[in-house]
Amino acid sequence: MRAAMILCAGLGTRLRPLTDWLAKPMVPIGALPAVGHIAARLGASGWGRLVVNVHHRPADLRSWAEGAGAAISEEVELLGTAGGVARARSLLGEGDVLVWNGDILSDLDPRALASAHEASGAAATLALVPRAAGEGNVGLGVDGRIVRLRRESFGEERAGADFIGVHVLGAGLRTKLPERGCLVGDVYIPALREGAYLASHVVTTSFVDVGSVEAYVAANRAWLAARGASSWAAPDAIVGADIDGSIVGAGARIDAAALRCIVWPGAHVRDRVEDAIVTPHGIVRVHG
Numbered sequence: 001m002r003a004a005m006i007l008c009a010g011l012g013t014r015l016r017p018l019t020d021w022l023a024k025p026m027v028p029i030g031a032l033p034a035v036g037h038i039a040a041r042l043g044a045s046g047w048g049r050l051v052v053n054v055h056h057r058p059a060d061l062r063s064w065a066e067g068a069g070a071a072i073s074e075e076v077e078l079l080g081t082a083g084g085v086a087r088a089r090s091l092l093g094e095g096d097v098l099v100w101n102g103d104i105l106s107d108l109d110p111r112a113l114a115s116a117h118e119a120s121g122a123a124a125t126l127a128l129v130p131r132a133a134g135e136g137n138v139g140l141g142v143d144g145r146i147v148r149l150r151r152e153s154f155g156e157e158r159a160g161a162d163f164i165g166v167h168v169l170g171a172g173l174r175t176k177l178p179e180r181g182c183l184v185g186d187v188y189i190p191a192l193r194e195g196a197y198l199a200s201h202v203v204t205t206s207f208v209d210v211g212s213v214e215a216y217v218a219a220n221r222a223w224l225a226a227r228g229a230s231s232w233a234a235p236d237a238i239v240g241a242d243i244d245g246s247i248v249g250a251g252a253r254i255d256a257a258a259l260r261c262i263v264w265p266g267a268h269v270r271d272r273v274e275d276a277i278v279t280p281h282g283i284v285r286v287h288g
Contacts, residue, residue, distance in 0.1 A: 002114070003092045004047045006038050008102035009055035009075050009084055014212045021281040023060040025052070025102035027216060028249055028264055030223035031234065034210055035061070035102050039068050045110045047098065051091045053084040079180050082187050085169065086177035094171065099183070101165030105219055106207035108166055113201045117168040122199035123191055125168045128161035130202055135160035138200070146198040149184060154192045161200065164207045217277070217286050220247055220262050234265070241269070252278075 012024030019027075025035035032040065039050060050070040054061045055078050065072050073088040085092070085099060096117065098110055108127055117125035126146065128138055139148025139157035147155035169183070173196075178186055188198060210216045224232060224247055233239050233248035242257040249265035257272045264279040277284040 002047045002098070003049040003051070003095070004042050004098040004100060004110070005051045005053070005085055005088055005092060006035055006042075006070075006100050006102045007053060007081055007084060008035060008061055009053040009078060010103070011056045011078075012103075012211070015210070015216060017282065017284060018213065018216065018277065018279070019056070021279055022264075023054070023057040024211070026057075026060045026064060027210065028247075028262070029105065029210065029216075029219050030227075030232065030247055033064060034105060034219075035064065036068070037105055038100055038102065039070065041107075042098070042100070042110055047110065049091075049093065051088045052102070053079075053088060080186070081181075081183040082177050083180040085174070085183070086179060089174070096171055097169050097174065099167050099169055101209075103211045104165040104207060104209055106164060106166065107205045108164070108203055108207065109205075110166070112203075113166065114168055116201040117170070117199065120199040121197070123170045123173050123196045124188060125170075125199040125201050126188075127164050127166040127201045127203055129164055129204065129207070131160035131162055133157055133160050136162040138163050140200050140202075144200045144202070146188075146192065146200055149189050149192060149198075152189055152192075161202060164203075165209070213277075213284065213286065217262065223247070237263075 008025040012019030015024050026033040051073055052070050053073040055075045058074055062072055071091045113127050137150055138161040140159045141147040141155050142158050147157050208219045210219050231243045231246050234250040236250055237248045238253045241254050245260035246258050248263045251266045252263045253268045255270050258269045259274045262277045266280045267278045275286050
């Protein structure tokens with residue numbers, strides 16, 4: 001059974017105040033929380049074993065995981081991306097594991113990434129979007145191997161790229177994971193220094209990092225545009241006023257116009273509001 005881990009333990013500092021009220025992977029993007037979109041893509045692609053790590057507001061994710069059939073790895077103290085995967089070893093089982101940052105939404109095909117990794121024989125394979133040579137946080141050699149990561153070079157560079165936060169961590173490197181630390185800085189870069197082969201899987205698919213309020217709003221607007229709709233409301237939302245350009249979550253109530261808004265599940269719009277994120281806890285104004 002293929003195993004995947006969605007990294008969900010971060011504090012979501014850049015997404016405050018939203019993450020004061022809800023764990024970052026649980027912020028709604030259209031009809032699902034962010035982590036729900038990732039899990040749905042993995043599930044549809046054949047990943048039957050799914051693990052999420054939690055730290056900030058763990059109860060938010062625990063309730064979702066129960067319904068999604070995902071296992072929870074709770075971190076009392078933040079362990080970093082490498083430490084998080086290491087701690088979840090027993091839940092993930094043996095072998096390669098696909099790792100997906102919980103704030104990255106993408107239409108990437110995880111099966112193609114896994115196949116590329118298996119064919120390469122690499123210690124790890126990173127999903128990348130292309131850039132010109134010298135640009136981005138990754139550099140690629142003539143055979144597509146990674147020769148630059150962050151600012152450190154390990155060979156002649158032919159093309160640049162950006163890492164999109166989705167990768168396959170090989171079984172061999174999993175045995176070397178520290179109890180705390182970063183997969184890139186504390187695992188991949190040291191492996192490259194030792195001559196390890198890290199492969200690239202270059203894609204042109206879309207991706208968005210929902211780590212900031214601006215990016216979060218853009219992700220919701222992109223979700224609505226992809227549906228070809230001017231607005232969307234959950235089936236159990238009570239809509240009694242204009243919601244043009246808005247997304248209205250489950251159990252929300254609209255008693256006054258909500259224009260170009262993201263209305264969270266359970267929120268109540270009592271007075272006209274425009275260009276805002278409306279939550280049960282407060283309203284965050286955004287640019288139109």
